[in-house]
Amino acid sequence: MMLENVPILSLLILIPLIGSILVFALGNTRKAAASIALVFSAIPLALSIFLLLDFHIGAIGYQFIEKYTWIESYGIAYHLGVDGISVPMVFLTALLCFLAILFSWDVEHRTKEYMGLMLVLEVGVLGVFTALDYFLFYVFWEVVLIPMYFLIAIWGGPRRAYASIKFFIYTHVASLAMLITIMALYFEAKPILGYATFSIVDIASVSGNFNYLFQVGAFAALFFAFGVKMPVVPFHTWLPDAHVEAPTAGSVLLAGLLLKMGSYGIIRIALPTLPDGANALMPLMLAIAILSILYGSLVCLAQRDLKKMVAFSSISHMGIVLLGISTGSQLGIAAAVLQMFAHGLITAVLFMMCGVVQHKVGTREIPLLGGLAPKMPLAATFMTIGFLASLGLPGMIGFVAEFSVFIATFDAYAWILMLPIASVAITAGYYLWALQRTMFGPLTEKIDTSHAHDVNWYEAVPLAILAILIVFFGMFPGVVMDYITPSANIISAILGVG
Amino acid sequence: MVDLSPVYSEIIILLFAVGLPAVYYLTKSEKALSIVSLVGIIAAMIPLLIFYIDGSQPVVFAGGLLRLDAFAVAFKLVFLAVALYVTIASIRYVKGERHLAEYYSLILLATLGMMVVASSLDLITLFVGLELASLSSYALVGFRKADKRGIEAATKYLIIGALSSAISLYGISLIYGITGSTVFADIGTAIATASGMDPIILLAIGLLIAGFGFKVAIVPFHMWAPDVYEGAPTTITSLLASSSKKMGFVALFKIFLIGLIAIKADWDVVVAVIAVLTMTIGNLVAISQTNIKRMLAYSSIAQAGYILIVLPIGTEYALAGGIFHIITHAFMKGGAFIIVAALSTVALGESLADYKGLGKRSPFLAFSMGVLLLSLAGIPPLSGFASKFWLFSSAVDAAIAPEQSWVLWLAVFGVINSAISLYYYVRVIKYMYVESGPEEPIRVPNSMILAIAITVVATIVIGLFPSPILELCREAARAFFSGM
Numbered sequence: 018m019m020l021e022n023v024p025i026l027s028l029l030i031l032i033p034l035i036g037s038i039l040v041f042a043l044g045n046t047r048k049a050a051a052s053i054a055l056v057f058s059a060i061p062l063a064l065s066i067f068l069l070l071d072f073h074i075g076a077i078g079y080q081f082i083e084k085y086t087w088i089e090s091y092g093i094a095y096h097l098g099v100d101g102i103s104v105p106m107v108f109l110t111a112l113l114c115f116l117a118i119l120f121s122w123d124v125e126h127r128t129k130e131y132m133g134l135m136l137v138l139e140v141g142v143l144g145v146f147t148a149l150d151y152f153l154f155y156v157f158w159e160v161v162l163i164p165m166y167f168l169i170a171i172w173g174g175p176r177r178a179y180a181s182i183k184f185f186i187y188t189h190v191a192s193l194a195m196l197i198t199i200m201a202l203y204f205e206a207k208p209i210l211g212y213a214t215f216s217i218v219d220i221a222s223v224s225g226n227f228n229y230l231f232q233v234g235a236f237a238a239l240f241f242a243f244g245v246k247m248p249v250v251p252f253h254t255w256l257p258d259a260h261v262e263a264p265t266a267g268s269v270l271l272a273g274l275l276l277k278m279g280s281y282g283i284i285r286i287a288l289p290t291l292p293d294g295a296n297a298l299m300p301l302m303l304a305i306a307i308l309s310i311l312y313g314s315l316v317c318l319a320q321r322d323l324k325k326m327v328a329f330s331s332i333s334h335m336g337i338v339l340l341g342i343s344t345g346s347q348l349g350i351a352a353a354v355l356q357m358f359a360h361g362l363i364t365a366v367l368f369m370m371c372g373v374v375q376h377k378v379g380t381r382e383i384p385l386l387g388g389l390a391p392k393m394p395l396a397a398t399f400m401t402i403g404f405l406a407s408l409g410l411p412g413m414i415g416f417v418a419e420f421s422v423f424i425a426t427f428d429a430y431a432w433i434l435m436l437p438i439a440s441v442a443i444t445a446g447y448y449l450w451a452l453q454r455t456m457f458g459p460l461t462e463k464i465d466t467s468h469a470h471d472v473n474w475y476e477a478v479p480l481a482i483l484a485i486l487i488v489f490f491g492m493f494p495g496v497v498m499d500y501i502t503p504s505a506n507i508i509s510a511i512l513g514v515g
Numbered sequence: 516m517v518d519l520s521p522v523y524s525e526i527i528i529l530l531f532a533v534g535l536p537a538v539y540y541l542t543k544s545e546k547a548l549s550i551v552s553l554v555g556i557i558a559a560m561i562p563l564l565i566f567y568i569d570g571s572q573p574v575v576f577a578g579g580l581l582r583l584d585a586f587a588v589a590f591k592l593v594f595l596a597v598a599l600y601v602t603i604a605s606i607r608y609v610k611g612e613r614h615l616a617e618y619y620s621l622i623l624l625a626t627l628g629m630m631v632v633a634s635s636l637d638l639i640t641l642f643v644g645l646e647l648a649s650l651s652s653y654a655l656v657g658f659r660k661a662d663k664r665g666i667e668a669a670t671k672y673l674i675i676g677a678l679s680s681a682i683s684l685y686g687i688s689l690i691y692g693i694t695g696s697t698v699f700a701d702i703g704t705a706i707a708t709a710s711g712m713d714p715i716i717l718l719a720i721g722l723l724i725a726g727f728g729f730k731v732a733i734v735p736f737h738m739w740a741p742d743v744y745e746g747a748p749t750t751i752t753s754l755l756a757s758s759s760k761k762m763g764f765v766a767l768f769k770i771f772l773i774g775l776i777a778i779k780a781d782w783d784v785v786v787a788v789i790a791v792l793t794m795t796i797g798n799l800v801a802i803s804q805t806n807i808k809r810m811l812a813y814s815s816i817a818q819a820g821y822i823l824i825v826l827p828i829g830t831e832y833a834l835a836g837g838i839f840h841i842i843t844h845a846f847m848k849g850g851a852f853i854i855v856a857a858l859s860t861v862a863l864g865e866s867l868a869d870y871k872g873l874g875k876r877s878p879f880l881a882f883s884m885g886v887l888l889l890s891l892a893g894i895p896p897l898s899g900f901a902s903k904f905w906l907f908s909s910a911v912d913a914a915i916a917p918e919q920s921w922v923l924w925l926a927v928f929g930v931i932n933s934a935i936s937l938y939y940y941v942r943v944i945k946y947m948y949v950e951s952g953p954e955e956p957i958r959v960p961n962s963m964i965l966a967i968a969i970t971v972v973a974t975i976v977i978g979l980f981p982s983p984i985l986e987l988c989r990e991a992a993r994a995f996f997s998g999m
Contacts, residue, residue, distance in 0.1 A: 088982050090989065152904075156895040163894065166941070170949045178949065182941060189937055193930035196904070200911040200926070 024083050025064055025071075026097040026147045029107065030140055032060045033114070037136035044129040051122055054132035058115040058139060065111035072104050075503045079149065079218070087153070092214035096150040101504035102284060102354050105497055106146040106277060109361045112486075113273045114139040116479035117266035120369055123475065124172070124264075131172060134164035135266065142274045146281065151199045151215040154286075159192055161275060165267065173262040180262035187255035191245035195282075198238040202290065205231060221290045225511070229293055236294025239287040240302070246279030247335045250309040260328035265372025268324070272331050272364040277357045280338045284350060288342070289511045295345065296512060302343035307436045309336030314443040318450075323381040324371040326451060327364070330407065333440055334360045340437055341422040344429035345514035351498060351505035352421030358497055359406075359418040359490070366403035366483045370396065373476055374455065377469045383451055388460030393471040397456040399480040404448040406487045409441060413491035429514075521574045521583040523562035524591060525630055531555030532623035539616035549606045552619040556599045556626075563588045563595075567987065573994055579698065581634040585990035589838055590633035590765055593845050596973075597758040598626040604853045604966035605750045607860055609658075618658055622754065625651035629762040638687045638697040638774075641766055642680075645730070649676050652759055656747040668746025675729055675739040683726025689719035690774065699773040707777035720782050723770055724789070731763035733823055734793040737816045741804075744812035745865075749856035752808060756815045757849035761841045764822055768834065768995070771826050783827035787925060790827065794820025794932040802939045806865050810939060811851055814891060817936060818844055821906060824925040833909035835985070835992035840902040842984060843890070843977055847899055850970025851887045854880055857963040870943060872952025879964065880957065881947040883971045888940040890974045893933045898977035903933065905985070 036057020044050025072080060079098030087095045099107060117135065124131050141164070144157025162185055170181035199215070205227055206220045207213050214220065224232075245252040256276075260268050288295045313333025320326035334356070341353030373396050375381050378389065390397035406413040409420075419441070427434045460466065472480065490497055519526060531551065538551050566588055573584035602622060609618055628648030635641035653676060657669025691697050693713055694705035706716070728736035744752045775782065797817030804810035818840075825837035855865060857880065863869050874881040890899035907926040914923035946952075977984050 087980075088985065090982065090985060156900075159895045159900070163889065167948065170945060178945060181949075182938065182945070185941055186934060186937055190931075190934045193934055197907070197911065197926055197930055200904075200908040203908070204912045204915050 025068055026081050026099065027083055029061050029064050029068075029111070030097075030143050030147070032064070033057055033136040033139040033143070037133045037140070040129060040133040040136065044132060047125055047128040050128040050132045051118070051124075054118045054136055055115070057136060058111070058118050061139065061143070062111040062115045065108045068099070069104060069108055069500075072099070072101075072500065074101070074499050077503070077507070082149070087150075090213075092212060092216070093152045094150050094214075094216065095153060096216060097147045097153075098149045099147055101500040101502070102281070103146045104500050105354065105358045106281060107143060109277070109358055110139065110142045110146060110274055113270060113361060113365055114142075116365065116482060117269045119475055120269070120372075120479045121264075121266045123473070126172060130167070134167050135270075138164040138168070138270060142270075142278065145278050149217050151203070151217055151220070153215075154217065155192070155196060155199060158195070158278065159189075161278070162188060162192075165271065165275065168267040169259060169263045172264040172267065175262075176258070177262045180258040184255050184259040188246060191242045191252070194238050195242035198235050198242065201231070201235055217286060217290070224290045225292055227291070227293075229297075232291045232294035233297045234294070236287055236291040236298055239291070240283065240298065243279040243282035243287060244305070244339075246282070247276055247339065248279065248332065249305050249336065249339055250312045250332065253309070253313075253332050256332065257325055257328045260331075260368075261322060261325050265368060265375075268328075268368040268371070269365045272328070272368060273361040276331060276335055277361060280335065280342065280353065280357055283339075283342055284354065284508065288345075288350075289508050292512050296514075299343055299345060302339060303430065303433070306336050306339035306343050307433075309333065309339065310437045310440045311443075314440040314447070317447040318443065320447075321383050323374060323383055323386075323451065323455065324368070326383070326447065327367045327371055330367075330444065330447075331360070331364055333444065334364070334407070337419055337422050337437070340426055344425045345509060345512045346425050346429055347502070347506045347509040348421060349425030349429065350508055351501045352418060352425050354501045354505060355414075355494065355497060356418035356422055359414040359487075362483055362487050362490070363403060363406045363413075363415050366399060366480060366487070367407060369476065369480055369483075370400045370403055373399075373472055378464050378466060380464055383454050385461065385463040386455040387458050388456075389466070389469065390456040392460075392466055392469045395471045395477060399472070399477075399484060400456055401452060402484045402487065404452050406491075408445045408448045411491075413487050414494060415487070415491075417491060417494040518576070520562070521576045522581070524559040524595075525627060527555060527559040527562075528623050528627045528630065531558075532620045532627060535620040535623070536616040545610065545615055546606075548615055548619050549602060552602050552623065553599065555623060556595050556602065560592060560595050563591050567990075575636070580636055580640045581631070582636050583634060584994035585987065586838075586992070586995040587630075587634040589842070589987050589991040590761070591630045593761060593842050594626050594629040594633070594758045597754060597845050597849055598622055600849060600853065600966040600969045601750050601754045601757075603969070604753070604856055604963050606962040607960035608750045608856050608963070609748065612659065614658075618655070621651045621655050624648075625655065625754065625759065629758055629765075632762045632765050635769065636698060636700070638690065638699070638702075638770075641769065642684065642687065645762065645766060646680060648759060648762055649680065649730075652751070652755060655751045655754070656743060658748055658751065662746075662748075664746040665748065668743045671739055671746075672743045679726045679729030679736070681726075682722050682729070686719045686722030686726055689715055689722065693719065699769050702774040703776060706775060712778070712781070716778070717781065720775065724782075724786070727763055727767050727770070728789070731760050731767065731819050731823075732816050733789055733819050734796045734816070737793070737797070737819075740816060741809045741812040744815070745806060745808045749808065749852055749859060752812075753849045753852035753856065756811070756852060757845040760815070760819065761845060764819075764837070764841060767823075767826065768837070772829060772834065772995070776829065779827075779829055783829070786823065787827040787922070790820050790823035790925065791928045792820070793817065793823060794928065795935075798932050798935045798939075801936070804939070805867050807855055807867055807870065807943070808852070808865050810867070810943075811848065811855070814936060814939070815848055817932060818848070818891070820932070821903065821929055824906065824910060824922075824929065827925065828909050828913045828919075828922050830909060830913050831989075831992045831996050832912055833906070834995060835988040836902065836905035836907075836909045838988040838991050839981075839985060840906045842988070843898040843902040843974070846970045846973040846977070847887045847890045850967055850974065851884060851891070853963065853966050853970065854884050854887070857959040857967060858957070860959060860963065861957050863957065867943060867946055870946040870952075871950040872954070873946070873957075874948040875954060876952070877957040877959070880959065880967070883967050884947065885944050886971050886974055888943055890978065892937045892940040894937075896978045898974045898981070901978055901981040901985075903929070
């Protein structure tokens with residue numbers, strides 16, 4: 018199937034946008050809004066699968082490029098394209114958005130706005146993963162914030178007002194650090210290139226020659242900007258608040274996609290654009306990665322709220338992404354991207370399960386729960402799959418990803434691996450303990466389980482799809498790695514790491 | 516016969532301003548007044564658009580007192596556009612008031628004054644235009660004679676305005692005394708060729724900063740603005756914030772970037788500090804406001820701080836960014852005030868708490884307010900992002916030169932302030948969409964919806980397709996530096 022002449026990336030972005038307009042215009046009943054949203058998120062999913070199939074694996078450079086002049090005098094273009102690192106992210110985005118919308122089938126409070134905003138969010142995230150122009154990238158990056166702010170602020174938990182503003186301002190400050198760096202890159206590259214451009218690719222082609230101190234400074238600023246989004250310790254404090262208060266689907270997209278924007282930014286922009294800066298700050302990244310991994314998993318042990326536990330575990334798992342990046346090696350970067358993909362799938366299951374528990378039983382407090390498995394066997398199954406995948410059980414994608422990161426880390430830093438790998442035991446600890454206390458054991462009398470029934474169809478279907486993919490990609494990680502590896506090799510070559 | 520073509524727009528505005536009372540005398544119709552006003556404003560835009568689209572060469576006329584070039588055209592179009600939507604919004608806002616002919620006429624006269632400032636080539640012409648605009652605004656602020664707040668605001672505005680005029684005039688006279696000229700270009704040459712630094716010139720600079728600082732409400736000369744903005748009829752607040760203040764910037768640009776550019780090193784740090792203080796204090800104080808007009812007033816002070824960074828940077832690029840931000844701000848801030856005005860026609864209060872649940876009561880107004888506020892905060896893809904982007908990037912650009920590297924801090928403070936400002940802008944959005952309030956729907960007059968729609972559409976379209984406006988700004992900046 019050849020799609021060379023079809024602007025498939027634009028269509029990917031445009032269709033959810035049209036969908037959101039239609040939802041706002043026509044979605045006056047709950048069912049209409051949800052149906053339109055579902056259809057207009059299913060089409061991008063189909064397109065993203067075409068994209069996967071039509072992508073020339075191993076070809077150098079970007080594919081499906083679209084470039085139109087936008088603001089000519091400043092060299093700003095509507096410039097899209099994907100490589101082996103973006104393609105899995107595009108697929109993940111389309112998949113999670115579709116599943117999150119399906120999972121939200123029963124949202125009754127202001128359904129129209131809810132569905133419309135979900136689609137706007139999809140537009141932003143897809144834009145981030147496909148933009149090849151700094152200006153465009155930044156526009157999409159910020160567009161993501163607005164629907165997420167509303168999703169938390171309107172449909173969130175009791176402390177939603179605080180959490181939403183904290184999320185918005187915290188991540189916006191980080192974005193602004195990126196904005197200043199983008200400006201600096203633009204002006205620094207202009208005299209060398211001889212023309213003004215915001216093209217990520219063009220600037221990267223000359224930025225290796227930038228002054229060393231400039232590179233270090235600019236890399237540090239970008240690392241801060243993207244690190245907040247990931248998030249890494251100590252810039253993580255917005256995340257538990259945002260996650261705990263966000264509605265389930267919001268948490269799914271926040272953890273599944275928005276955090277990936279941070280690590281994607283580091284891999285797509287910071288590393289290849291500022292290789293000297295990256296190499297200079299590798300030790301810092303390594304330290305922060307280890308800190309995030311250990312801190313995130315240790316804090317999980319102390320959590321009473323199931324969702325907060327999952328939120329902190331995200332910090333730990335995104336730390337593993339950063340660990341892979343901090344090696345700068347081919348395997349390390351490829352494994353980091355795989356871990357992003359894996360975390361996107363797994364964390365979606367986890368947050369959906371938190372939502373299911375909250376919904377059916379009315380609380381997520383681990384000490385209050387217990388013995389739910391006989392009442393809701395299917396839910397218990399999905400939760401077990403999710404937890405096992407997240408703690409890195411072999412045969413599931415989380416294992417392959419983490420394992421690859423650890424190999425790369427050992428390769429690069431040898432025995433330092435002792436530190437981050439300790440988290441595997443801690444992670445197994447908190448997940449198994451939480452699973453035992455919520456689903457198994459005797460039924461506690463602290464909660465009212467009289468209305469607790471098993472997952473509904475619109476919850477079971479997304480969970481099942483995710484579970485299947487987690488196992489499938491766990492068995493055949495090569496399917497994803499084939500896309501990632503050639504592009505990761507290029508970045509690692511730019512860094513000068515073998 | 517003198518060729519009057521360069522001043523066609525001014526002549527049109529003047530004729531309509533003078534003719535309005537006669538129109539009212541003949542028709543006794545309020546509607547006729549506003550329609551005639553609108554016709555005048557649109558007619559005045561046409562010669563300017565023709566001049567710009569034709570790519571005409573700058574024209575100096577009136578014996579070297581005025582000049583029509585891209586810079587003047589850009590500002591005149593902004594002033595006329597503001598007058599246009601303020602007039603549309605006024606149709607219902609001032610319905611049934613007395614002296615309506617004078618009301619519309621004063622808006623036109625204020626605009627005329629601003630247009631003269633935009634063209635001025637020397638300090639005296641500039642001052643005359645400035646005073647025409649100021650005097651018209653004093654009267655407009657106190658237009659509602661029964662409104663105590665309005666009268667208080669007008670009195671305050673008049674006294675502060677007169678004081679600031681006197682201070683500027685003193686500064687102007689010192690400049691004349693030192694350089695022997697009131698023409699910007701001659702002042703620039705005289706100062707550039709003067710051997711050694713005259714301490715009097717520092718006094719003159721201080722007086723000019725203070726005098727015009729009052730006009731544009733920069734810290735520490737900003738105290739009057741929130742009171743006046745709050746007390747004035749809200750359509751007039753819109754006019755003050757969107758165009759009257761921008762006229763002050765034209766004056767600052769001309770004085771500092773042409774007249775005093777040669778001794779930039781003597782004033783740039785001071786102005787940079789004032790800019791940072793202005794944006795920071797404006798934003799911090801805005802956070803604690805509970806009245807939306809006061810909050811927008813303080814945000815306006817902060818925005819003046821952003822624009823002020825053009826002076827210490829002093830490049831053509833920076834000026835283009837400054838003009839761009841002035842244009843987008845004219846729509847964003849003006850539109851926000853018009854929304855406040857529209858809501859007051861249905862007796863909705865000006866307290867932030869009154870905006871609770873607005874998203875349900877009037878989806879259009881809440882959406883428009885949301886767009887304008889997010890744009891003010893600089894969230895893409897809205898116009899406020901694009902203009903702030905160019906404004907702040909000019910500081911990064913200038914900082915590439917080692918001797919100018921300190922101006923990078925202006926961009927840093929700018930973006931930090933943008934982040935602070937997000938807090939209070941988003942809080943309004945939170946009130947409108949997240950909190951629940953009264954449920955009954957709100958219907959506002961169609962004319963106001965039209966005025967608001969103009970500003971919102973401009974905000975979105977300029978954000979998505981900034982090229983034409985940006986081109987105009989670059990032309991304007993080039994013309995500004997080339998001809999003088």
